[in-house]
Amino acid sequence: MTLLFVDSSTWTITLLGWAIVFCALLFLVGIFLTVPKILKWVTNRKIKVVENGQEVVKDINDISGETNAVIATALHLFLNEQHDDESNVITIKQVWKRYSPWSSKLYGMTNYGFPHNVSKQNRYARK
Amino acid sequence: MTLLFVDSSTWTITLLGWAIVFCALLFLVGIFLTVPKILKWVTNRKIKVVENGQEVVKDINDISGETNAVIATALHLFLNEQHDDESNVITIKQVWKRYSPWSSKLYGMTNYGFPHNVSKQNRYARK
Amino acid sequence: MTLLFVDSSTWTITLLGWAIVFCALLFLVGIFLTVPKILKWVTNRKIKVVENGQEVVKDINDISGETNAVIATALHLFLNEQHDDESNVITIKQVWKRYSPWSSKLYGMTNYGFPHNVSKQNRYARK
Amino acid sequence: MRKFVTVYSVLALLFCLQIVFGTDVMAAVTESTGGLSAADGLTELWNFTGFANLHGSYSNLIMIAVGLFFIFLAVKYDYEPLLLIPIGTGILLGNIPFSEGYKIGIYEQGSVLNYLYFGVEQGIYPPLIFLGIGAMTDFSSLISNPKLMILGAAAQIGIFATFLGASAIGFTPQEAGAIGIIGGADGPTAIFLSSKLAPHLMGAIAIAAYSYMALVPVIQPPIMRLIIPKKERAIKMKPPRAVSKTEKIMFPLIALLLTTFISPSALPLLGMLFFGNLLKESGVTERLADTARNSLINIVTILLGVTVGASTQANVFLTTDSLKIFGLGALSFVVATAGGLLFARFLNVFVNKDNKINPLIGAAGVSAVPDSARVVQMEGLKTDPNNHLLMHAMAPNVSGVIGSAVAAGIMLSFLMK
Amino acid sequence: MRKFVTVYSVLALLFCLQIVFGTDVMAAVTESTGGLSAADGLTELWNFTGFANLHGSYSNLIMIAVGLFFIFLAVKYDYEPLLLIPIGTGILLGNIPFSEGYKIGIYEQGSVLNYLYFGVEQGIYPPLIFLGIGAMTDFSSLISNPKLMILGAAAQIGIFATFLGASAIGFTPQEAGAIGIIGGADGPTAIFLSSKLAPHLMGAIAIAAYSYMALVPVIQPPIMRLIIPKKERAIKMKPPRAVSKTEKIMFPLIALLLTTFISPSALPLLGMLFFGNLLKESGVTERLADTARNSLINIVTILLGVTVGASTQANVFLTTDSLKIFGLGALSFVVATAGGLLFARFLNVFVNKDNKINPLIGAAGVSAVPDSARVVQMEGLKTDPNNHLLMHAMAPNVSGVIGSAVAAGIMLSFLMK
Amino acid sequence: MRKFVTVYSVLALLFCLQIVFGTDVMAAVTESTGGLSAADGLTELWNFTGFANLHGSYSNLIMIAVGLFFIFLAVKYDYEPLLLIPIGTGILLGNIPFSEGYKIGIYEQGSVLNYLYFGVEQGIYPPLIFLGIGAMTDFSSLISNPKLMILGAAAQIGIFATFLGASAIGFTPQEAGAIGIIGGADGPTAIFLSSKLAPHLMGAIAIAAYSYMALVPVIQPPIMRLIIPKKERAIKMKPPRAVSKTEKIMFPLIALLLTTFISPSALPLLGMLFFGNLLKESGVTERLADTARNSLINIVTILLGVTVGASTQANVFLTTDSLKIFGLGALSFVVATAGGLLFARFLNVFVNKDNKINPLIGAAGVSAVPDSARVVQMEGLKTDPNNHLLMHAMAPNVSGVIGSAVAAGIMLSFLMK
Ligand code: NA
Ligand code: NA
């Protein structure tokens, strides 16, 4: 039986396939909407148990998004700056590291970046 | 022939096996008790040969254990301190490195930690 | 037919083989003698096109070898110095890293060099 | 120096003459002599060279040009260089003309390239890449706003639409399934699926998938502007909530169990993806995560890229099928993008005014992590220079990876064997 | 948001119903129709899901719970996380229920997990791990006080006692030998030996070995307190002498030659262990040692852990044999610990008063590096807060590794084939 | 302590007696008893030990001495330690005497060493090492003065002269080709070629190649002083011109295409070499280049070294063929060096006075990167302490690598199968 251009099983696979992908992710959506609630409930209960005299329930999971955004941005800026300096240093190191004629033993393969008995390096010179 | 619960070959393997393990390690013990003596003798002979006029034999292998312990402890303390600072730095770097949205190209896979043509990073922005 | 000690095909392989190796590298020589000329011509044409009013042709490819040598030497000296300090630091780090008794979990296999929840390390102590 | 140029010119001339007159002249010259004379040897050797093995056909040269173009794109425009440079070089290696029977070609049993290709043929490399990706990916934005995850499902319509299209133009169901996965915008998944369903098309499918992934910044923006009205493009979304460490550790475990229960055939991909993420988030296996996202993924990327490239040997690759696959691939990217965008608008119908999502982030559902999320950010900035959508776009972006792996598993269940 | 919860609930309900009524209802629904109708397709797909493949048996779910528990132990209590997290995740991957014949399961020819498992099956991974361990381990404490080495031999009684016990309760000699090695407290050695002698028990043996290694801080202290009187626990040992570089280089060479001459079957393990140590101590191959103890061992650990975990597929793993193996494993750890402790006390009889050893360090002879040495340190500190035994305990600890590898070689010589 | 020495002495005596009286006494003792008695067991076990398997032949002990000597050279004189230590340890591992049939030896199907040796046997490791070498090597000095490249071709006369010599003394053409490549002074190329042409000689060829490479600082200087007059040794060369980034990126691409078109059989080697170099020079794939020149090459170096070493199992290795190969190897190094030097003098005839090259750099054409370039530098300094030839010598040095890989490809074309 040909439905439109292709036979029915092709249509079945197409529609059913997409539907299952949807279901799978919907499942995950559902779970990840409930997980934080469960966690919050567990945490709150613990806090209640601990401070059972006063029952001070602090909602520690609810740091506002804005606070996070501010922290994230600050961190981002700080780290970006960090990165620039770092990459300069690394550039210089890389140049040194990669400079094969001096740094190589097996096809420019040395223990570069590792401690080295310097006197050994100069052996040929002293011979 | 069943000796106790199991047949004799099982007992043979058990006792002989353990005995051989013992022998193997006893051998090593023996060798490593003699090796330092040989090394000391070789070293001393060399020193004697060199200073054959005065024959000043210094037992350079016999640094006392206490001295070593003191050095080791000092080093340990120093390095532990070292480590704390280092791990802080690394923590920050790791945070930056792992921050996928900004640092990634192939599924968050970039040349992070490597020199980079910054202008290229901004290409899409300038388009 | 035996020519000298060996048959003629051996001589063929010997002489022809060496000749081909020569040709292959001669080819490369030829190309790498021409490539920079082409690149220079392309660059110059671009500059000409851009500054078509004045036609100031700058030969930017022709930094003199002497200049390069000076830069290279300076860089080399600088980096060698760099290296010495660096290798000292690394030596110390290595010592710390390799000190198995304290740094190991699976046969001295730890997350060394990575941020670590220090409190966990001391768990057994507190137990 | 002049002398060398001369020598070189003579040699070049000689080789050119050979190309013109072909090997017949050479053969004639040597046929008369006996033994392996110098002329004989030269002919024999000549027959081995790539020049001789071109056989007057220029298909290999075309592929070499393609390989050089890939490398050019990567170096000049920084389009997915970590993929395009190995693949481009691989195309060169796979298309040097050679004599068969000497263990050179990637399809010859016992050649080095053939051994390295084994991990592609058997679908071993893709899960290892997913392990590294898992150890790199931060799923926080997805955990903090799980609803956005279904945008990653919506965009998978590209896969199924392409499956339909490929079936309609005459591919077998297995081939159509493998071609469809191009719409998943996910290289390793595409290689994994086509290694199982249609090994003979793998080269074309992989090259198409990676090419379009590299071209995401070119393909998506016009579609976005067409489908999403300017007003909706300006919607600002609320910043995501903080995600606790416990949630981050639980995510890979729950997602692993759930997705592989639904689609066990995707187990190698999803299992490794979430395993990698657990290594990262557990906080106690940092050294393993570090190796997974550095040495291991780099080694596998090198080997996968160069062998996938080399698998495009002209005689296997230059077919009308490959052309069709490229056409279908383009289609699937367009459909996937449109699917994501439209579904995002559709979702807004059910959401109250404060929680509206910016439909642009629907485009990130095709995965192609993180390029499509970046494109969303750029388009967002063009409408409102203060509207940063990147973090929000990451949620559909990573869920697109999960979605297309699930889809690959479903295709396998339906079509394998 | 509310809407999603609703949708999710409906779906969950649907799946639960399926589990209750089984696939028969579904099959009945679709049997009447011809072609691959939607209902057909759904049935077919359903038959592929993990839910359908549970087949009403809950053994897979039990194993999944075990896997999650391993991960929990690693994350929460930091018990050997580098092993328990890969193994735990592997248990999950191996126990997702699947349809056979689709190259998913670890025991199916051609599946990705099967390819990765090859290194376990053939005993290739353990020597590579030993290479990395050798490149990490500092044998100084052992070189400076070689006598302590025999404590590492004494504790190997656990291996042979368990061999005896396993034989007594009906295992074949080969199986008994493989089970005995659990008492060696050495994961790679256990995997290596059981891959040769009893491949069908490898999962159980490996899991038992790693579980008890992770539980060393729980198992050993009571035995130590039982066997060693408080007065002897307080013995202070002299600080070890300095060890020269020459000795450190000679150690791996001499130990390699001697141990492999005595027990050539242990060559893959001991050869690689001492090769790694030579790379470390030679001072001229630092870059190789560095790779051996980082990238290489991490890659192998990931692959070994996840495949050993996955090898515990419920239908293979949940047998009474596995239960017996776990029982024997516990026994062997107890016997090994007791053996080390008693031998240490016995040794003290022959030693003059100044050179007495603290018998607690005998417990470190079981290997399980460095956990058992740490346990000794803790117990020592409990008796006298100024008595640091860690360095002394490292000597029997590393010699325990050598001892159990030698024992494995002897078992192979006696029992293989 | 005294007691332990005593015990040890007794044991040692016991073992020595065994060696003297042989296993016959032991056998006689146990023949009379039935079942696996203790004496039986001891005999059986004894038959497994390396002591018993020496069988009175001391060839294994000779090889062990060679292995220890290699390690000594590496540690004491720093001669190529990254190669000599793995190879030396491999020689030890391969020459521990063992009973056959227990999957221990490198030539036994299914042993760990045999699995690791697969990459040597099939020529897979050498291209991966070339990938790393490419990612390490800076071809600038060669690009800036391409003329010097033909010195790298001149020195390849060593390969062909040795081929001729080996044929003359009775080796088959295939064997002669594989032996000739020792003159290429290039370990991976030698292993690659002999794995294809003469697998049974690979151990000897690889050991010869690596030994002479390690001895370059001893072999070359006398030849240099003999052939080059002092006046010519003092020639100062002009500093090389700057090389642009574009040229550096174009170099691997052009060189790859050209050399593999001429010699497609060398594709695995040259393809990977230039691929690695492209990863390095492209500037956009730094993380891949970094892994190629660190983790990847280190892992492969470890595995290749140890298995090549182990392949020298005495019964396979200690033959007159091996001796001849060592002789031919020495010859080929001498011829190659002389060839490079003489051709350099010859070149000077065609060059005007200002552009004269220092003929010493011809010696660097044998490759053995970068040792022979260093030797040139040292010899240059001896003549004139202000004449630094290192950079100039690097050009023939790296072109020597390309040259010998091309030569290997030509040998394959002529001789394979
Ligand atoms: Na996708
Ligand atoms: Na042990």
Ligand code: NA
């Ligand atoms: Na060479």
